[in-house]
Amino acid sequence: MILQQYPHLEGQIGDILLEPERLLFIFDSLDESIYQIDFRSSTLFKPNQRTHFGEIVVSLVRQSLLKGCSVLMTSRPTRLGSVNTDVFQRIVEIMGILHEDRRTFFNNFFGNEEWSEKAFHYVQENDTLYTFCYIPAYCWIICTVLSMCFKAQPTITDQLMTSLPKTVTQLFVTFVSNILANHSQNTDGAHTARELLTSMGRMAEHGVMNHMIVFDERHLESFSVRNDKHLFSSFLMESGQPPDVDYTFLHLTLQEFFAALVHFIDYNADRLQETLDEAESYKDGRAKIFLRFLCGFLRLFY
Known part of the structure; x- marks a missing residue:
């Protein structure tokens, strides 16, 4: 896993792993993992065993793999409700920036x-x-x-x-509508924007329901997302170099907003009901913000 991202370490990785007590692994956003991570048991003992990401994380945390290493993880609180947290030595809740810091930001x-x-x-x-x-x-x-x-x-x-x-929903509606206003001065522009919002919304919803925040060209093609450099880049960021280019929404909350928005741009009662049933079936909180946006749209339009 390390060499996949840092192949230049190939000649040193053996020596690095010999001193696990000097290693710190940082895993950002546990709640965005596509794997069901069960911290109750671990099965890995050697760093060259091949398995899925979730099992590697659990084995590092439970110290069966690279005993003595340190692991730092972040997560939305919603995901922690479905995780056995007794295995962690310390849990810290980040309360966010304080009043004076907010004023300074403004x-x-x-x-x-x-x-x-x-x-x-x-x-x-x-x-x-x-x-x-x-x-x-x-x-x-x-x-x-x-x-x-x-x-x-x-x-x-x-x-x-x-x-x-x-409201937060009105905030995001204003954010998106102001961006669209600069790209939809004629009928064709408005039609193109509607198509893009619909296709991005379908892709966003797929991501929310499958713990996916990083997309690639295959996802863009699958959901017919046209890479209009001007409008597209207002909502999605690119990283990497061709042919390995990845795409992420400017923020996960924006992805959750688009996932809800598509049901009002392209309304279908049966499809919406299927989505609601699927969202409510997940107990790990992945669809919580998405459902709140849906409620926000209902208050706006009905």
Whole structure:
């Protein structure tokens, strides 16, 4: 697994693994793993045994593999509810950035005292959005949306402030609609945008239901996602070099939003019911945010 990512270590890997107490493995986002990881038992003892990723992680954590190594993992709290956490020596809950840090983020983002003050005051008065600010990435999304709204008007009026998004669903709708406004000036552009949102939404939903956040060219082809460099890059990021190029949504929450949005762009009652049944069958929390967005759309449109 190490050599697949770092082939230049081939001549040194044997010596490196001889001192496991000097090794730290970091696995980010346990909740996004496609494998069912059961920490109750481990079966690996040698680092050259071939098996799936989940079994490697469990064996490192339970110290049957590379005894003495350190393992650091991150996860959304929802996934931890289905995991036996007794095996971990320490569990830390990250509470997010504090009030003053959030204010600093807004000040640095806008660089305009009037805008940053009005934006922060507006968000602080809205418990839903203010709670959402505990993660810097969410702060960026909120600030980006409010900045779009401010730039669209010559002056910041009370009428503008009352029209700003008040829920997380409205926030993402405004984020996407502002981006589309710059790409859909004619009928063909609007049609292309609708096609892209539909195809990306289907791919996003597939990812949510299968613990998948990284996609490749095969997924784009399978879901008919057209790589329109301008509009496409507004929602998805590319990494790697051809032919091994991967794609991820700007944020997992944006992927979950698109997965819900597609059911309102291309509504089909039977398909929606099948999706709801599938989402509710998962007990590891993978569809929790997706379901919340669905409820948010229902409040917006009905």
